[in-house]
Amino acid sequence: MKPTDHSTGPSKPYLLGHYAPVSDETDGFDLKVTGTLPPDLNGRYLRNGPNPRPGEDPGHLFVGHGMLHGVRLRDGRAEWYRNRWVRTNKLAGAPYLRADGTVDRTAVNANTHVIAHADKLLALVESGLPYEVTAELETVGPCDFGGRLTTAMTAHPKEDPVTGELLFFGYGPTPPYVTYHRLSATGELVESREIPVPAGLMMHDFAITENHVVWLDLPVVFEPRLVGRSMPMRWDDDHGARLGLMRRDGTGDVRWFDVDPCYVFHVGNAHEDAAGGVVLEAVRYSHEAYHRMWQAMGGHVEHPPATTGWLLGETQGGRVHRWRLDPATGTVSEQALDDRYVELPTVNDDLTGRRSRYLYTVAEHAILKYDTVAGTSRSFGTGPGTSPGEAIFVPARGGDGEEDAGWLLSMVSHGMTQGSELLVLDAGDLTRVASVEMPRRVPAGIHGSWVADEGRPTTAR
Template sequence: MTADVAPAYFSDEFAPVPDEVEALDLEVTGRLPDELAGRYLRNGPNPLPGTDPGHNFLGQGMLHGVRLVDGRAKWYRNRWVHTPLMDGVRPDHTDRLSALTCTTSNTSVLHHAGKILSLVENGLPWEVTADLDTVGPVDFGGKLRTAMTAHPKVDPLTGDLYLFGVGLRPPFLTFHHVTAAGDLVRSTEITVPGPTMMHDFAITRNHVVWLDLPVVFDPDLRTRPGMPFRWSDEYGARIGIMPRDGRDADVKWIDVEPGYAFHVANAKETTPGRIVVEGVRYTPSTFDRIWTGLGGEPSRSLAMTGSGANLYRWTLDVATGTVSEGAVDDLDIEFPTINDNRTGLTSDLVYAVTAPLLVDENNKPAIIKYDTANDTRDQWLLDPSWLPGEAEFVPAAGATREDDGWLLSITTHKSADAAALVVLAADNVSAGPVATVHLPRRVPLGFHGNWIQD
């Protein structure tokens, strides 16, 4: 790799930082809410100096953390997740433990059963400390024998954790249930036609929702650098509905229009037998545009129809096996989030940000709030030279409304060595930040974060 031919994931807002740093007593503009006492941690790929993983998704995981307490920003620090890959160990795919631990751990952060976990979908979670030091892999006492999704779901009523693992060899999909205390109590295999890039799923009060979509593993790409997945016009697209305590035979599959979703916002049961799922859906051509921009291989024979990465709604009638579907809005967005206290339950509000690779004069950098009950949106437009990261919702103390709380987002300057953590009032997004924490260095655009309250 040379500077004049650097791929997009090494350029501008995606460019990795070369080291780990720490800064104390950060400058704050505005006023931080006193009730924000905890840590905001965000994960993302950050290739080691001198390395090129071949795709944006394959850089070694780096956590960026900001400590807030007493209306102050006490520290910022960034740390790589020190998996064996950091020491040059390559996964041995004939050995299960080696394959599941030699990962990048670069996608998201979970706080569950007293542990902070760094996640990536092709391996085990890695425990880290509150100061971002790496502890080691977690396999739930040897019971987790598959990879773990980077998007597990916590039931807000019980604290139980639901997750899945994908594989390139059978079983292609396995469902797991972990108690609030951290005990893995059930694993069940789910039949799908082949290995796909299943990145997210959803739960409702009584069901699990599967997204079996046409971005598939291509064995011809295994010998090349990068991600061995691409769009397939042949695979088909469907959504599966399974009772939470169900098995493979209980899944009801419903065909949907071809498209791909990296991320679900939420799913809910509106009436008996009817489930509404909302997420960010890519048309085939927009997926190919994003995928190649990240370093992926283009489709072999893409049906070039439509454009957009939009908030999208599937309304599924489980009894009849039918679906009503369509875009909620025409903005190109990504990283949908909700008030996690509403996961799987009735909710009307979705937060999102402008899709980074689709920013243009018609799709300006913004943090967006959707009211899906009324199909309206509120948004804060950033200065065009800044890009927002995922906006994490943090409930206010004693919250009574769904939007009673704050949105936290790390924003990144497109070219300057600058970044900030912004705090917005979720009930008035268009008013802009109530506080801005000025970070001591640029933070590359990354993936998913989590607020861990003291």
């Protein structure tokens, strides 16, 4: 079956090539496997991403309707693939902005991430409420945790591997601009707290450590005049850039550290070091790199950069960067760890908020693994013309105790006519273990999770 190409021209890369939407929902069974799937990969690989309906141009990558893709693995077999739109109120035609000026946080596209927590699977987008879905990817409906969640929910919550709590936040264009939330391990919303920031901003991600939350107050802010025209965000040189430290026990105020102007879409990890500092590793965008990526996504850019390209192409992406915040002295140090353009950083989620050595990222035609202690890296090339997706780490059962004992799962797009595969790599040496051929092309998407049949779900951030 050849998918419909909804391309509208070279100025809309979010509708072209690897990102071109598919036009329908389908199911496939007994999928072809090359190599040998590890027998303890028993569970579901789930991935979310924007997928406009036929004939629609959402105007921005972030605005397309959410579509979930799932692959069921069990006992060395790939039992099924299926894809489903998340049936939100927005998909049904409800407006996000009501006639009275209030917003409907259920009228969202739920297109960014899909996670498991407590007894729920949730499709997430940062502009509104999450949507609960079933293990077969059918939509249950919006979730506000018993009426307690009254803000949007980030698409990048962090689950503490020790306490099982899910920490997250919501942001918006009007006060309170940022609100911190905490779900218990059983899924009860037990804390909500305003985080003072001076303006409405796009806070796409954040980080946690064992005792702290790390906030990202960076210079991409809400722009009212863009409402209805594009994603209403712009880079504001006057806003400044700072990282905030907040104690998770609720004591003290947020302590802010000024940093060089930049933007961060995605955090790798953070931890507390032996000297009492907090170390953050993330993909950092310079002013020019941000504008290249934002323009490719369909965003408004007042002064377009001289070079543009495809999403995650040769001129797209940010660079892995490290900040160290020192609460004792109030100082911050910054260090670039690599000069390659990458995105979608992930780690072994058993070490979220703790010291982790390995960071996995995606580059053009490759998956990269960084050893952040040794300062080295290695890569696995997926081939010319491919677009590898976020690499989700799945720990090996009965592993040898090594942080990288396990596998990386990545949905790789081979383009409009070559289909897609679910690639399984050995996370230790980045060798190919197996691949599962998809029964249809899967567009390049954003984030996903491995939901194991037993034990704690493994969720990319």
